[in-house]
Amino acid sequence: MYRNKYRLIIPFLIPSLLIYLTFVIYPYASAMYISLTRWRGLSQPPQFIGLANFQKMLQDEHFWNALGNNAVYLITLPTITLILALFFAFLLTQGVPLSKFYRISYFFPQLMSVVAIGVLWSFVYHPTIGILNSLLQAIGISNPPIWLGNPKTVLGAVSGVAIWQAVGFYMVLFIAAMEAVPMSLYEAAMIDGANRWQLFWKITIPMIWETLMTAMIFIMIFATNMFAITQTMTQGGPSRSSEVLSTFLYDEAFLGSKFGYGTAIAVTLFFIVLAISLTVQRLMRRDTLEY
Amino acid sequence: MTTTVKSSSVTGNQQSAGARLSGIAINLFLAIWAVIVIFPMGWLLYSSLKTDQEIFFSPWTLPASPQWDNFVRAWQDAHIGDYFLNSFIVVLPSLALILILSAMTAYVLARFPFPGNRFIFYLFLAGMLFPVFMALIPLFFLVKDLHLLNTFQGLILVYVAFSLPFSVFFMTGFFKSLPSELHEAAIIDGANQYQVFFKIMLPLAQAGLVSIAIFNFLGMWNQYLLPVVLMTDAKRYLLTQGLAFMLHQQYYKNDWSGLFAAVALIMIPTLIVYVVFQGQIQKGITVGALKG
Structure with missing residues (x-):
C-alpha cells in the first residue's frame, strides 16, 4: 500500500513546511541573534553587542516595573480564576437547576475578542458613564476610585476583567475532567458517609489533577502576556503603572525603534514562560492515579 | 452533563434543613456570577440604542426611543x-x-x-x-x-x-x-x-x-x-x-453612542453563532488545552 509513497509525501509536506519554516522557525531563530545586537531598524544592519541588551535591561527600572506588574497578574489571575472555575465546575456537575444555562453563559466571554471586552469594561469602569461607580455609590460608597486612572486600582481593575473572561473557559475544562471521573468512586465514598466537601477534596481534586496542572500553566502563560487587554484599557498607564513586559517591549521596539533591545526583552519573556511551565510541572507532579 | 451526584438521598432527614440552606447559597452564588457575566453585556446592548445625553446622565435606564442611527454611524462613519x-x-x-x-x-x-x-x-x-x-x-x-x-x-x-x-x-x-x-x-x-x-x-x-x-x-x-x-x-x-x-x-471625537453600537455590532454575531452551536464551540475551544 505504500508503493510510490513519496509522490504523495513530498507535495503534501512541502507547502506547509515552507510556510512554517519561513514565518515561524526563521523569526524565532533570528530573534535569538537579534537580541544580541544593537539595531535601530531602517537601513543599518544589526550590530553585534553580546549581552549588552540584557545588562541594560537589568538596570532598566521600566523593565522591573513591567515585570512587577506581570508578577501581580501571575498571583491574582491563577488563584482567583482557578478557584472560581473549580467551584463552579463542581457545583454544575452536581445537578443544580439551570446548570446548562450557567454553563453556556459563563463561557461566553471567552469567545469575545479581548479588545471588545476591554472596550466594554472601560465603559463599565468609566467615572461618568460607567455603571460600576454609580452602583457603588448606591450602596453607600460615596467616593469610589477612578478605577483605570489610579495607579493603586488599575492592576486590580484589569485583573478583574481578565478573570471575568477566563473563569468560564477553565470551568468548562474542569467540567470535562470531572465528568470523566467514574461514578463508582463517588458512590463508594457516599456509602462510607462522605459529605460533598469530602467528595470534592478526596476524590474530585486528585482525579482531575492533570487538568488542574495544565490549567495552571495556561493561565500563568496568559498572565505573562496581557497585551491586548492592556493596550485597549490602559495603554500601560497611568504613568506606566499597568505596563507589562509585552506592552513595554512593543513600545520599545515599534515606537522607540530599539529593535535589538525589544527582542532581548521578548527572549527574556520566553525564558520566563519556560521557567514557569517547568516549575509548575515539577511542583505539581504527582503519581497519576490509576482507575 | 449526565454524571450527577445526588447526596440528599444518602444523608437523610436530619441534615435536610442544612442541605436546603447550602442549596440556596449555591444557587445564589451561581446566579450572582451569571449576573456579573451577563449584565455588563446586556447593559452595553441596550445602551447602544441610547443618545449620548442618556449615556452620560442616566447610565442605568433603558433608551427613551431606540437610536438606530448609532449603528449606522458605527457601521459607516x-x-x-x-x-x-x-x-x-x-x-x-x-x-x-x-x-x-x-x-x-x-x-x-x-x-x-x-x-x-x-x-x-x-x-x-x-x-x-x-x-x-x-x-x-x-x-x-x-x-x-x-x-x-x-x-x-x-x-x-x-x-x-x-x-x-x-x-x-x-x-x-x-x-x-x-x-x-x-x-x-x-x-x-x-x-x-x-x-x-x-x-x-x-x-x-x-x-x-x-x-x-x-x-x-x-x-x-x-x-x-x-x-x-x-x-x-x-x-x-x-x-x-x-x-x-x-x-x-474617543478622546478627540465624543461619539460614545457610536462606540457602544460598534461593540454591540461586534458582539452580536458572536453571540448568535454561540447560542446556535454552543456545544461544539465549547468542545472546539477547550480542545486546545487538552493537547497535553
Whole structure:
C-alpha cells in the first residue's frame, strides 16, 4: 500500500513546511541573534553587542516595573480564576437547576475578542458613564476610585476583567475532567458517609489533577502576556503603572525603534514562560492515579 | 452533563434543613456570577440604542426611543463595516488553507513512515513552545522585506504559519486514531493515494477538522497582536484594530453612542453563532488545552 509513497509525501509536506519554516522557525531563530545586537531598524544592519541588551535591561527600572506588574497578574489571575472555575465546575456537575444555562453563559466571554471586552469594561469602569461607580455609590460608597486612572486600582481593575473572561473557559475544562471521573468512586465514598466537601477534596481534586496542572500553566502563560487587554484599557498607564513586559517591549521596539533591545526583552519573556511551565510541572507532579 | 451526584438521598432527614440552606447559597452564588457575566453585556446592548445625553446622565435606564442611527454611524462613519470585511478577507482564506494544509501534513506524518518523519513532527511541535512575542520583531522585518507589509496575503500567510503547529499536532493524533482497513481496501480496489486521501480519509476526519476550524477561526477572528504589527494602514485594519482605534479616537471625537453600537455590532454575531452551536464551540475551544 505504500508503493510510490513519496509522490504523495513530498507535495503534501512541502507547502506547509515552507510556510512554517519561513514565518515561524526563521523569526524565532533570528530573534535569538537579534537580541544580541544593537539595531535601530531602517537601513543599518544589526550590530553585534553580546549581552549588552540584557545588562541594560537589568538596570532598566521600566523593565522591573513591567515585570512587577506581570508578577501581580501571575498571583491574582491563577488563584482567583482557578478557584472560581473549580467551584463552579463542581457545583454544575452536581445537578443544580439551570446548570446548562450557567454553563453556556459563563463561557461566553471567552469567545469575545479581548479588545471588545476591554472596550466594554472601560465603559463599565468609566467615572461618568460607567455603571460600576454609580452602583457603588448606591450602596453607600460615596467616593469610589477612578478605577483605570489610579495607579493603586488599575492592576486590580484589569485583573478583574481578565478573570471575568477566563473563569468560564477553565470551568468548562474542569467540567470535562470531572465528568470523566467514574461514578463508582463517588458512590463508594457516599456509602462510607462522605459529605460533598469530602467528595470534592478526596476524590474530585486528585482525579482531575492533570487538568488542574495544565490549567495552571495556561493561565500563568496568559498572565505573562496581557497585551491586548492592556493596550485597549490602559495603554500601560497611568504613568506606566499597568505596563507589562509585552506592552513595554512593543513600545520599545515599534515606537522607540530599539529593535535589538525589544527582542532581548521578548527572549527574556520566553525564558520566563519556560521557567514557569517547568516549575509548575515539577511542583505539581504527582503519581497519576490509576482507575 | 449526565454524571450527577445526588447526596440528599444518602444523608437523610436530619441534615435536610442544612442541605436546603447550602442549596440556596449555591444557587445564589451561581446566579450572582451569571449576573456579573451577563449584565455588563446586556447593559452595553441596550445602551447602544441610547443618545449620548442618556449615556452620560442616566447610565442605568433603558433608551427613551431606540437610536438606530448609532449603528449606522458605527457601521459607516466609523468604518466598522469595512473592518468586518477586512477581517473576513483575512480569516476565511486563512482558515481554508490551515484546514487543507494541516490535514495533508498530518495525514502524511500519521500514516507514512519515512526517514525524518519524527523530526518534522517535532519541528512543528516546537512552534507551540515559544511566545509569539519572541518572533514579533524579526517577523515584522521579514514581512516588510517580502513587501507583504499591509497586505492581506502577508497576514494570511502569517496566520496560517502560526496556526500550523497546533493544527498539525491535533490532526496527526486524529488520523492515527482512524482505522487503516479502509485505506488498504481502497488501494486494493485500485484507488490511488490522492483518491484515498480526498475521498476517504478527509471525510472521515471531519470531526477533527470541525474542532480545529472552530479553534482557529476564533483565535484569528479575535487576534490583535499580529495585525497591530503587520497591518498599520488604517484602511486595512481588522475588526479588533478598528475597535481599538475607535476607542482611542474617543478622546478627540465624543461619539460614545457610536462606540457602544460598534461593540454591540461586534458582539452580536458572536453571540448568535454561540447560542446556535454552543456545544461544539465549547468542545472546539477547550480542545486546545487538552493537547497535553
